Amino acid sequence: MAEYGGFNSLDALIDATVPKSISIDNVKLPKFDEGLTEAQMIEHMKLLASKNKVFKSFIGMGYYNTYVPPVILRNIMENPSWYTQYTPYQAEIA
Structure with a gap:
């Protein structure tokens, strides 16, 4: 591979x-x-492995105690077409 890329070694x-x-x-x-x-x-x-440090994970904590207007809940969060694998809108939801 190195030779193909023009390198000697x-x-x-x-x-x-x-x-x-x-x-x-x-x-x-x-x-x-x-x-x-x-x-x-x-x-x-x-x-x-004993040198690893265990830290608390905060993944998924951003939604806790967040006010979401009912119109958002009804039209986006409760509508699976926005977040299923068959929709182009996944990036917007993420």
Whole structure:
């Protein structure tokens, strides 16, 4: 693929694609150089997962305690033709 794009190597393609401000020189993963057994990989993934932080999700909270005029409820929210998969108006509802 790199050759087809006019680059001599994959590294040259990556250098041309990834901005210098976010690229990391010499990414080495010595832990993975020799490979891991399935048990070692599971242990490693559990270690990574334990570093995750759980945050409260506010998805869907924007409609709570919101006054919606009856004309909007009757003509848009209670009319499935506005929000079913067969309508071009999904973007307006979203």
